[in-house]
Amino acid sequence: MTENLIRRRALRIEQNPNIPLYVFTLQAGEVDVVADVARISRDEAGKLLGYQRPEKKQHVKQILDYLDGENVLFPNGLILALPSSVRFKGSRGPNSTDGLATIGTIEIPLPDSPESPRPALIVDGQQRSLALARTKRSKLPVTVAGFVAEDLEVQRDQFLRVNTVSPLPTNLVSELLPEVNTKLPTRLSARKLPSTLVNALNQDSDSPFRGLIKQASTTGDRKSEAVVKDNSLISAIEESLSPSGVLFPYKNLSNGTTDAAAMRDILVIYWTAVRDTFPEAWGLAPAKSRLMHGVGIRSMGRLMDRIMDRVLGVAENGSKDAYEKAMAELALVKPYCHWTKGRWPELNIPWNELQNTPRHISTLSNLLIRIYLQSRMSAS
Structure with a gap:
């Protein structure tokens, strides 16, 4: 290792012509100098940052x-997202490539000071890193696969794909999916739209759920206010x-498009009406209000299909009229x-014994x- 530069023998893998991929080694003590962890969070404007889950201290200790x-x-190697400033120089000679990989040397620039950003980000292997x-084995050679991509979308896409053997936390996947625009596996693709709508409900100023949904990026000082689990709303x-x-x-x-804006508006109208119908139960912790509990969110979600189907069929003057009819x-x-x-006398159960189980959700x-x-038939 020279000053401000790490130079290593490497293989350039001929896999994607637009995204260079290299395999090389780093010493254990160099990993922390070269690569950083992009923790998932949100800035003050609500923009999603990073993609990595928190450190698992017991796992790291093991x-x-x-x-x-x-x-x-x-x-067990690491997967890094490398900066475009890395340089690769292929070796000369007839045996430098076999058509699959090229032998050469990779140069990775290092930060000027410990406070400066590290050049690479860890896509897979943060606990190992x-x-x-x-x-104490700071000289231990470690296998690294590095692809050149400074675009967070590409990094998030790879992060979701490589973490399949040990499943990622559901809420982390849910929050990342709306930020990935590449073609996803069917299972993940089906969850993208619901996750996008939940993100909007948690961020939009006119949403009754604004700031109330607990997501992977919810920081410690906001966790007490985030009383609704995102997976309940997504479901x-x-x-x-x-x-x-x-x-x-x-x-x-027929063409695979969706009117997500219209869906969002329906959700905002209905859940705003729910909030205003049950103000004493809204915004409380699930232990104090089963409306904010998974069983309440899921059950009221099923009721939404019945109520909003009727409301949308008779509303005439936009969202205000739809809101008033939903309230009625x-x-x-x-x-x-x-x-x-x-x-709940019909269920013969105290309010706080309802649980987020398939049986209770179905019963309620x-x-x-x-x-x-x-009641609708009686009112007609």
Whole structure:
């Protein structure tokens, strides 16, 4: 290692002509100098930053104990996103390439000071990298695969794809998906639209959920206010996007387009009406309000399909009229709801014993829909 530069023998892999890919080695003590971890967070404007989950201290300790033990073999490599400032010089001679890879030398510029940003970001192997930075075997050679991409979208795309054996936290995947525009596997692609809508509900100023949804990027000082788990809302939206849901007509199956803006507006109208129908139960921790609990979000989400289907069929003057009609429809079920105290007599269960289980979600949602339909028939 020379001043402000690491030079290593490397292979350039002929895989993607637009994204250079290299395989080389770093010493354990060099990893922390070259690469940083892009932690997931949001800036003051709500823009998503980074993509990595928090450090798992026990996992790091286990790796470190192994590295500091006897007879170390560490084939588990790292995947880095390298800056465009890296330089690769292929070796001369007829045997420098076999058509799959080219032998040469890679040069990685180093920061001018410890406070300066490191040139690379870790896409896979952050727990290993943390252990490598702390091991007493600072000279241990470590295998590295590095691709040149400063675009966060490319990095996030690769991050989601490589973390499949040990599944990523659901809320981390959900928050990253809207930021990835490349073609995704079917399983991830199906979750992208619901995740995008939940992000909007948590960020938009006119949303009743603004700041109330707990996501992977929710920081410590905001966690006490974020009382709704994003996966509950995502699941509710996924159900509403099914053929029987109120959001389904806004998906154009013939050309694969969706009217996400219209979907967002429906969600904002309905849940604003829910908030204003049950103000005493809104915004509280799930332990104090089952409306904010997964069982309440999922059940009220199923009721949304019934209510908003009727509201959208009769509303005439835009969102204000739709909101007022949603309020009128919710008033039909309000007297029968027990979100913060009492019992649900029809279910023979205290309010705070409802749980976020398939059985309770199904039982409560069926009750709410039955009450709504019976009340609607009586009111007609």
